[in-house]
Amino acid sequence: MKLTCNRDNLIEGINIVQRAVASKSTNPVLEGIYIDVTEEMVLSGNDTELGITCEVPAIIEEIGSLVVSSKTFGDIVRKLPDTFVSLETDDTGKMIIIKSGSSKSMLRLIPAESFPKVNPIDSTNSIEVKSSTLIDMIKQTSFAAAIGDARPNLKGVYLEKIPGMLNMVAVDGYRLAFKYIEHQGNESIGALIPPRTLNELSRIISRSDETINILCNDTSIMFCNERVKIISKLIRENFIDYKNTIPKDFNTKAAVSTAELLSAVERASLIILDDKRSSLIFNIDEEGIFISSTSDFGQTAEKVNAQVSGSPLTIAFTPKNMIDCLRAVEAENIIFSFTIDRGPAIIRNDGVEDDFTCLIMPVKVNNR
Amino acid sequence: MKLTCNRDNLIEGINIVQRAVASKSTNPVLEGIYIDVTEEMVLSGNDTELGITCEVPAIIEEIGSLVVSSKTFGDIVRKLPDTFVSLETDDTGKMIIIKSGSSKSMLRLIPAESFPKVNPIDSTNSIEVKSSTLIDMIKQTSFAAAIGDARPNLKGVYLEKIPGMLNMVAVDGYRLAFKYIEHQGNESIGALIPPRTLNELSRIISRSDETINILCNDTSIMFCNERVKIISKLIRENFIDYKNTIPKDFNTKAAVSTAELLSAVERASLIILDDKRSSLIFNIDEEGIFISSTSDFGQTAEKVNAQVSGSPLTIAFTPKNMIDCLRAVEAENIIFSFTIDRGPAIIRNDGVEDDFTCLIMPVKVNNR
Numbered sequence: 001m002k003l004t005c006n007r008d009n010l011i012e013g014i015n016i017v018q019r020a021v022a023s024k025s026t027n028p029v030l031e032g033i034y035i036d037v038t039e040e041m042v043l044s045g046n047d048t049e050l051g052i053t054c055e056v057p058a059i060i061e062e063i064g065s066l067v068v069s070s071k072t073f074g075d076i077v078r079k080l081p082d083t084f085v086s087l088e089t090d091d092t093g094k095m096i097i098i099k100s101g102s103s104k105s106m107l108r109l110i111p112a113e114s115f116p117k118v119n120p121i122d123s124t125n126s127i128e129v130k131s132s133t134l135i136d137m138i139k140q141t142s143f144a145a146a147i148g149d150a151r152p153n154l155k156g157v158y159l160e161k162i163p164g165m166l167n168m169v170a171v172d173g174y175r176l177a178f179k180y181i182e183h184q185g186n187e188s189i190g191a192l193i194p195p196r197t198l199n200e201l202s203r204i205i206s207r208s209d210e211t212i213n214i215l216c217n218d219t220s221i222m223f224c225n226e227r228v229k230i231i232s233k234l235i236r237e238n239f240i241d242y243k244n245t246i247p248k249d250f251n252t253k254a255a256v257s258t259a260e261l262l263s264a265v266e267r268a269s270l271i272i273l274d275d276k277r278s279s280l281i282f283n284i285d286e287e288g289i290f291i292s293s294t295s296d297f298g299q300t301a302e303k304v305n306a307q308v309s310g311s312p313l314t315i316a317f318t319p320k321n322m323i324d325c326l327r328a329v330e331a332e333n334i335i336f337s338f339t340i341d342r343g344p345a346i347i348r349n350d351g352v353e354d355d356f357t358c359l360i361m362p363v364k365v366n367n368r
Numbered sequence: 369m370k371l372t373c374n375r376d377n378l379i380e381g382i383n384i385v386q387r388a389v390a391s392k393s394t395n396p397v398l399e400g401i402y403i404d405v406t407e408e409m410v411l412s413g414n415d416t417e418l419g420i421t422c423e424v425p426a427i428i429e430e431i432g433s434l435v436v437s438s439k440t441f442g443d444i445v446r447k448l449p450d451t452f453v454s455l456e457t458d459d460t461g462k463m464i465i466i467k468s469g470s471s472k473s474m475l476r477l478i479p480a481e482s483f484p485k486v487n488p489i490d491s492t493n494s495i496e497v498k499s500s501t502l503i504d505m506i507k508q509t510s511f512a513a514a515i516g517d518a519r520p521n522l523k524g525v526y527l528e529k530i531p532g533m534l535n536m537v538a539v540d541g542y543r544l545a546f547k548y549i550e551h552q553g554n555e556s557i558g559a560l561i562p563p564r565t566l567n568e569l570s571r572i573i574s575r576s577d578e579t580i581n582i583l584c585n586d587t588s589i590m591f592c593n594e595r596v597k598i599i600s601k602l603i604r605e606n607f608i609d610y611k612n613t614i615p616k617d618f619n620t621k622a623a624v625s626t627a628e629l630l631s632a633v634e635r636a637s638l639i640i641l642d643d644k645r646s647s648l649i650f651n652i653d654e655e656g657i658f659i660s661s662t663s664d665f666g667q668t669a670e671k672v673n674a675q676v677s678g679s680p681l682t683i684a685f686t687p688k689n690m691i692d693c694l695r696a697v698e699a700e701n702i703i704f705s706f707t708i709d710r711g712p713a714i715i716r717n718d719g720v721e722d723d724f725t726c727l728i729m730p731v732k733v734n735n736r
Binding site for chain 1: 448471668671672714
């Protein structure tokens, strides 16, 4: 293998594929970056759950492939003195020689045979989404997926293509976040994706008009643009029938500024975050939403202006659930709709497209 | 106690005194901020090694003093909705009421009797230094103080006022960093200061023309400006006779760009940072400084241009020592002077004021 490339392109490629490289593994090859040079140079990282490949432009003199330690190779390349980098294997085939300006480094290779190649998905089941739209969908839903000891089918984010629509939804039993976009085409996809895959995807793609292709088969999903392919195992469980969990009839509705409500909720949460017995109490009546909290540290009370219709209501929430949901809202104003004090409440955008729904379950009102 | 103040002033004061508040202590009062309101409002934090007070402008209606949980009080004040904040104790004297805009919080007080008041030093032994100068002196020396199991007198930074000069010096047995400024006056000070005190001081004062007063007695040192007082216990040990450790005669001298040498050293260090048996090898001759390193991961080699005079030399250093010393240099170019391959080497500024000296001990050349 022998080639010359631009240092900054190489650094960018390394940064991207390192997101899939295992930081500690009993199998050292998973801590490596696979460099495959044929007509192009392609870098890969793969921890066997998530695989990422990235093309890096290069002037190629000799083809070949090898695996280097991701950390050491990345650290060295980031510090190279010159804009141009040459990479070649030495005569023994056991080292890569990295030259740039007056600096020359030789790095021991990792035997490449056992590297789990990242296999792109070849499927006709393909849809296209604008990268900024995809980032928004992820931001507004992935926070609601379950973590820890939850049921496996709650630990993913469900991507669902149905005729005319693309939905993303996550639910952990205490809250549900749902976002849709209009999407032409009659493809049918239902994929339960690990949140980590979507979070890495968000970090790699830019908030732009660029098109991301999504391809899917029974076991894996691939997100790709012209240079980068992100391929992830799916969670092979059936997602819950989420549509029936969202109520349609409400007894109380409050129209309120997202920022004002979030900021009051954050203040009221401060003294109860460390106290699992305490909750945020919402007293809702025609005057607005009165938020209070009490713990061993003290108490808070604050009125948030809101346009309230329907019956007055006292209802309680856990601080983290409420803060996560309100932070996911993109609209300036929301409609917060309530059923009963022990039933689900719903947050929706007010005055803009009704493409986001967040359901949040209350907890028992505990007036300490 | 009852007062009104500006939220941002209060936040600034909290941020400053929190640097001296214990984050976890068996004595809860040390996790508190002491608020003392007489003619002014003064906040204090004190973990008994380091104490900091800060005046916050306030309109005072009623004097008083109390202790609140530093973390909870700080978190609440940072989130307050309005520019104005009112603080008052409630009727029971057991709570502080924090009001701002429509928000009202009540926070339980910590019994204040056992709070260790921060006592300013009243001494005629006082000197003045510009804050930006003080920050530079700290940056260029404190890194060299010993940590861990070292002898207690190496674990401090020595501040020494002698007629005409103010010196700062730290040494850990492997390296020594010395910085002086010209300073009129015949005061005599010799204070061994914990590095943490100086690092917190650097963060609190701004890089400006502001004057910092330094007052000292046998057990403590105080750094203060108009609003803030930082009072620290001294390390009550005799500092070493450092002046005799700095050699005056050299066999080899190299004039070199600080940035070029640092950058080559950083590259050569990458593959040996995790390998304690490996060191940076400097081969110095009339062609320049040839830096190389070898470890189980690979090897590096690079020539750095330098104007060399004297005998050729092969000498080895540990990467961290060399990187720390070179990062402390402020001058664009240095003179790197060497005695013998097992003797101390010296880094000094080239072409600007000769106010900084860094001594670095080599290690055994190990040509693996």
